[in-house]
Amino acid sequence: MSRREIILERLKSATWAKPASRSIMSPEDEAYQGEVQIFIEKAIAAGAQVEELGNIAEVQDRIGQIVAEAKIEKIIVADEAITRQIDWQKLQEQAGFLVEFSSELAGDAYRSYVLSADLGITGCQYALAETGSVVLEHSRASERLVSHAPDHYMCIVRKGQILKDRLVLAGLLQNYQSPPAAWTLITGVSRTADVAMQVVLGMHGPRRVTIFLID
Amino acid sequence: MKLRPEDFQSVAREEVAKTAQRDFVIMVAGVFNYLCDTAMGAYGDKEEQDKARALGAQIRENTLHNLPQLLEEFEKNATSNGIQVLWAADAEEACQLVKGLVEKHQVKTITKGKSMISEEIGLNHFLEQETGVKIYEGDLGEFIVQQRGTLPFHIVGPAINLTVQEIASILQEHIDMPYTETAAEIVSYVRTFLRDKFERADMGITGVNQAIASTGSLILVENEGNIRWVTSAPRVHVALMSIEKVCASFADAFHLLGLLTRNCTGQAITSYVSILNGPRRDDEEDGPEAMYVVIVDNGRSAAYQDPHLKEALRCIRCGRCGIQCPIYGRVGAYPYGWCYPGPMGNVIAPLIMGLDRTRDLYEACTLCGGCQSVCPGGTPHLDLISRYRHMKVTGDERFGGTRVSLKERAAFELMNRGMQNPALYKSGLKIARSYINRRSQDGYISSLPGPMSGWFTCRDFPQLPEKSFRERWQEDLQREAAQLAGSAAAQQEAAAHNYHLKHRPR
Numbered sequence: 001m002s003r004r005e006i007i008l009e010r011l012k013s014a015t016w017a018k019p020a021s022r023s024i025m026s027p028e029d030e031a032y033q034g035e036v037q038i039f040i041e042k043a044i045a046a047g048a049q050v051e052e053l054g055n056i057a058e059v060q061d062r063i064g065q066i067v068a069e070a071k072i073e074k075i076i077v078a079d080e081a082i083t084r085q086i087d088w089q090k091l092q093e094q095a096g097f098l099v100e101f102s103s104e105l106a107g108d109a110y111r112s113y114v115l116s117a118d119l120g121i122t123g124c125q126y127a128l129a130e131t132g133s134v135v136l137e138h139s140r141a142s143e144r145l146v147s148h149a150p151d152h153y154m155c156i157v158r159k160g161q162i163l164k165d166r167l168v169l170a171g172l173l174q175n176y177q178s179p180p181a182a183w184t185l186i187t188g189v190s191r192t193a194d195v196a197m198q199v200v201l202g203m204h205g206p207r208r209v210t211i212f213l214i215d
Numbered sequence: 216m217k218l219r220p221e222d223f224q225s226v227a228r229e230e231v232a233k234t235a236q237r238d239f240v241i242m243v244a245g246v247f248n249y250l251c252d253t254a255m256g257a258y259g260d261k262e263e264q265d266k267a268r269a270l271g272a273q274i275r276e277n278t279l280h281n282l283p284q285l286l287e288e289f290e291k292n293a294t295s296n297g298i299q300v301l302w303a304a305d306a307e308e309a310c311q312l313v314k315g316l317v318e319k320h321q322v323k324t325i326t327k328g329k330s331m332i333s334e335e336i337g338l339n340h341f342l343e344q345e346t347g348v349k350i351y352e353g354d355l356g357e358f359i360v361q362q363r364g365t366l367p368f369h370i371v372g373p374a375i376n377l378t379v380q381e382i383a384s385i386l387q388e389h390i391d392m393p394y395t396e397t398a399a400e401i402v403s404y405v406r407t408f409l410r411d412k413f414e415r416a417d418m419g420i421t422g423v424n425q426a427i428a429s430t431g432s433l434i435l436v437e438n439e440g441n442i443r444w445v446t447s448a449p450r451v452h453v454a455l456m457s458i459e460k461v462c463a464s465f466a467d468a469f470h471l472l473g474l475l476t477r478n479c480t481g482q483a484i485t486s487y488v489s490i491l492n493g494p495r496r497d498d499e500e501d502g503p504e505a506m507y508v509v510i511v512d513n514g515r516s517a518a519y520q521d522p523h524l525k526e527a528l529r530c531i532r533c534g535r536c537g538i539q540c541p542i543y544g545r546v547g548a549y550p551y552g553w554c555y556p557g558p559m560g561n562v563i564a565p566l567i568m569g570l571d572r573t574r575d576l577y578e579a580c581t582l583c584g585g586c587q588s589v590c591p592g593g594t595p596h597l598d599l600i601s602r603y604r605h606m607k608v609t610g611d612e613r614f615g616g617t618r619v620s621l622k623e624r625a626a627f628e629l630m631n632r633g634m635q636n637p638a639l640y641k642s643g644l645k646i647a648r649s650y651i652n653r654r655s656q657d658g659y660i661s662s663l664p665g666p667m668s669g670w671f672t673c674r675d676f677p678q679l680p681e682k683s684f685r686e687r688w689q690e691d692l693q694r695e696a697a698q699l700a701g702s703a704a705a706q707q708e709a710a711a712h713n714y715h716l717k718h719r720p721r
Binding site: 003008042102 | 282283286290356402464468480496502521525
C-alpha cells in the first residue's frame with residue numbers, strides 16, 4: 001500500500017465518520033453589485049490612493065502628471081483592453097519614460113525589465129466593495145510581477161466591476177470554466193508590524209498603490 | 216530548532232522573570248484583542264458575530280466529516296490542474312520528499328513564505344543539514360527569528376516579543392545591517408536584502424491556508440508580499456499542507472478566511488490573497504514551471520479516528536486563542552517548546568508529540584475557557600485538555616501516555632473510595648487534618664511529601680481549620696433545631712395559657 005492509501009484508509013476507517021451535507025452559502029442576486037463609495041472608503045483605509053475619474057483619457061492625463069512628478073523612468077503595463085486605450089506614445093513623448101507591455105517581452109528581457117521597473121499598471125477582473133480589493137486574473141497578458149515588483153502600482157477599475165463582497169466573488173470563481181494559473185486579491189499597500197508592533201508600509205510589495213476608478 | 220515541550224517548567228520560570236517582556240506581551244494582547252473585536256464587529260452585533268463563528272465551526276465540522284473524500288477530490292482536481300500531489304506520513308517523510316524535490320530540480324536557493332507546518336516538521340534545519348541549500352524566510356518576523364535561531368513567539372508575529380534594539384542588534388550581527396532603531400529603516404534594509412533572494416531563488420516553499428477540493432486550488436494569505444514573490448519568481452513551488460487544511464468550496468474558504476484575518480490581525484482581509492490553480496501556463500513568464508503540494512499527516516489521522524480527539528483538527532491557525540490565554544500572556548511562547556504556542560499547541564501537540572512529552576502544556580491550562588469562547592473553528596479546548604489529562608493518568612498508549620505510578624494511583628483510588636463513603640470521608644478527613652496541620656507554620660503549609668508534593672512547588676495552602684465545613688454545618692443545624700424546638704414549646708405554652716384565659720370559669 002502506498003503512503004497515500006495508508007493515510008486515506010486510516011481516515012476512512014474512523015467509525016464515527018459519515019459524510020455530512022456540505023454547508024451551502026450562495027450570494028443574494030440583488031446584492032451582486034458593490035457600492036462605489038464603500039469600495040473607495042475601504043481601499044483608502046487599506047492604504048491605497050483612490051482617484052475617481054470620468055474616463056480613460058483623464059486616467060492618461062493623471063498618469064502623465066504622476067510620472068512627471070515622481071520622475072518615473074520605467075513603466076511596465078499589463079496587456080489588457082483597458083490599458084491599450086491609453087496613448088502611451090503620446091505620454092512617452094511628454095514625459096520621456098520607458099514603457100513596455102509585459103506580453104511583448106519574454107525570458108530574461110521580461111524578467112530584468114519588470115524587476116527594474118518603477119511603476120506597474122494593470123486593469124482588473126473584479127473589485128470588492130466589502131474590502132476595497134482589486135482582483136487580478138494572471139495570464140501572459142497580465143503577469144504576476146507587474147503588480148508586485150515595481151515600487152508603485154496603479155490599477156484601473158471600472159465601477160461596473162465592483163462586486164458587493166467575497167461571497168459574490170466566491171460564486172464567480174467557483175464556476176470558472178477554465179481558471180487561470182493564479183488570481184490575486186490586492187488590498188492596499190504591502191505592510192508589516194513585525195518590528196515592535198509598528199506598522200510600516202511597503203514591506204516586500206509596492207510602497208504606493210493608486211486606483212483609478214472610471215465609469 | 217529542537218522542540219522541547221518537556222522543558223516547559225524550567226523555561227517558563229526564566230520567561231516569567233522577564234517582566235518587561237511579560238508586560239509588553241500583555242499590552243500587545245490587549246491591543247490585538249481590541250483590533251480583533253472591532254474587526255468582528257463587521258458581522259454585526261454580538262448575536263451576528265456568534266452566528267459567523269457558528270458558521271465557521273459548521274464548515275470545519277463538515278470538512279472533518281468529509282475529510283478523506285475532500286482530500287481525494289482535491290488531489291484529483293489539483294492533479295488535473297498540473298499540480299503534483301505527494302503524501303507524507305510524518306515529519307521525516309515530508310522532509311525527505313522536499314529533499315527529493317530539491318535534488319531533482321537542482322535547487323541551490325530557497326525562499327519561503329511563513330509556514331507553521333514547515334516549522335512543525337523542522338524543514339529548514341533538515342534541508343540545510345542534508346542538502347546544503349540556502350534558505351531564506353521571507354516574512355520579516357520569521358526572518359528575524361531564523362537569524363536569531365529561536366522558535367517563533369507567535370504564529371502571526373514571530374518576533375513580537377523582541378524590542379527594536381534587539382531586532383537591530385540581531386540584524387546587525389547576521390546580515391550586516393547598519394544599526395538603527397527606526398522601524399522603517401529596518402524594514403527598508405531587509406526589503407532590499409531579501410529582494411535579491413526573491414529574484415534569484417530556484418524554489419519557493421509555502422504553507423497553505425485553505426485548499427479547495429472542488430477546484431484543486433490553494434489559497435494563501437499575507438500582508439507583506441513575500442508569498443507573492445515566493446510563488447511568482449522561482450521555477451519550482453512546493454506547498455506544504457496538513458491534512459485538515461482542505462475545504463469544499465470557495466464560499467466555505469472565503470468565510471473561513473474572513474474569520475481568520477479578523478481574529479488574526481484584526482483585518483477584514485490581508486493585503487494579498489493568492490489563489491493558485493497550478494503552475495504557470497505554457498506562455499507565461501511568472502509563476503513556477505513545476506508545482507507540488509505535500510500533504511502531511513504527522514499523527515493527525517490517528518487522532519482523526521477518535522470521535523473526540525478529531526476535534527483538535529478544527530483549528531484554522533488564527534492564533535486568537537493565544538492572545539486570549541492568561542498563561543500564554545505571562546510565560547510567552549518559548550516554554551511550549553514548539554511552533555504552536557498557547558492553547559493551539561495545548562490541543563495539537565499531545566496528539567503529535569505524545570501525552571508524556573507534552574504533559575506540562577495541557578496541565579498548565581487553567582480551564583478558564585477564554586480560548587474556546589473566541590475560536591472561529593469551534594475547537595472544544597476545554598474538553599480536549601480535560602481528556603488529555605485523563606488519557607495521561609490512565610496511560611493511553613495510542614498517544615504516548617504512561618500510566619501514573621502505583622503510589623499515585625493508590626492515593627487517588629483511596630481518595631476516590633473515601634469520597635464515595637460519608638463515614639470513610641469523615642474519618643479520613645480527621646486523620647488528614649492532623650497529618651497536614653502538623654506541617655503548618657504561621658498558619659500555612661508550604662510542603663508535603665508524597666504525591667501532593669508537586670502542588671506545593673509554587674504555592675502555599677492555609678492550615679486546615681479545627682472543624683470542617685460539614686461539621687460546622689451539622690452544628691448549625693443542631694443549634695437551629697434546638698432553637699426551633701425551644702420556640703415551639705414556648706408557643707405551645709402560650710396557646711395553653713390563652714385557652715385557659717378564654718375558658719376560665721366566670
